[in-house]
Amino acid sequence: MNRIDSYLDAIRRLLPRETRDDVVAELRDALLTEIESEETERGHRLTDAETDSLLTRFGAPRVVAARYGARSYLIGPRMYPVFLFVAKAIALLIGVIAVIRIGVVTYGAGPGAAWSGVVIPALLMFLVLLAVVVILLARAERLPLPMLPLETWLPRGHVPNVSPLPGWGTRPAVPRREALSSLAWLTFWLVWWTGALPLGDWILWRWLPIVPTQMVADLSPFVIAVLIAGLAGDAIALARPRLARLHEAAQLVTACGLLALTALALREGTLVVATNTAAGAQKAASVTNIVMVVALAGLALVSIAYVVEVVKGWIRATPGRGAGSVSARA
């Protein structure tokens, strides 16, 4: 392979697949014509150094490819809002877990142990998860799917127009960003519960002297079913954003499932137990139980609010009922 071929090959690799042959054919002709012209002018064949000089003037392959619109970023404007949201969510989650663990470890073994046993692993975990998110979103950025339709963006509320669908009433479409964020969040928990990746061990159980109770393990199939219902709702929202009612129905099932799970967990009261009889472990178990019960109570309140809101919306949208119906507005 000569200089020109290897130069063009370097550009070709950076160009979009659909245009690369055409662009490279044109660049090859441009280069060869330029070389012939210089050779005529100089009266001799170009030396390797002279060819190099001409290629340098043409531009570095990366620069030339970039001028043809070749993508040189991992996460672009389509996926950046999702990246920001997920990165913040991961930071929050790891931060909360780290704070709880710092408290427990400091109480048991002092601040030095908390630094090496909690802060550094938490930072490493954050970086690893961030890297995974970047890889996934970089792939999503390159999918030929209108995942975040920037082209149809509307200023008012960032929500596309309402669309009447026979049998489903007139409802605003579900914002894709919201659905995508929820999908990422539920996927995380599904991976946690199914044990597809030992996220629970990496993030929590390995670092704390506690384990979930048998009741939590027994509820696993139910938890997984609820998470799958939620994922189905988000998948509907992504694939068919105008089918808002169907999305709401799936989310309603999820919310009711969460309520039932929360009720069972709150009735039980003890969700984790200490792995040993040391005072630090017992303290960690009781603090974690309190935090989990408070979190579940909050989740129950949010679920109740969601169910009430959706049911009210459905009643309002029923023809001939409520102020929000089409006939009432007309």
Next chain:
Amino acid sequence: MDSTQFDSLRLELRRGCLILAVLAQLRSEHYGYTLRKELAGRGLEIDEGTLYPLLRRLESQGLLTSEWREEDRRNKRFYRLSAQGKSVLKGLLAEWQQINGSVDRIVGAKRSVA
């Protein structure tokens, strides 16, 4: 003003002018190399790395048409102004003359004040 700043502003100033010059030059058919030489011969140097992507962009906007044809024993891509390009060029030239006149008047007024 340092040279980097000047170069950056100069590039910005040239960008719009280059589009106008390329469109105007392509009222008659050219391939990349001859177009570049024609422009350079009229005092407007443009490097290959700028010209070829620009031609492609203008074509994708419907302002140019192109076809591959053999000349001098090699396939070359010939560009020409499209019907839409002709109409856009007409509007841009009018705009250019208006801007040129305005800048001349502004610069002239400054000179007379100075």
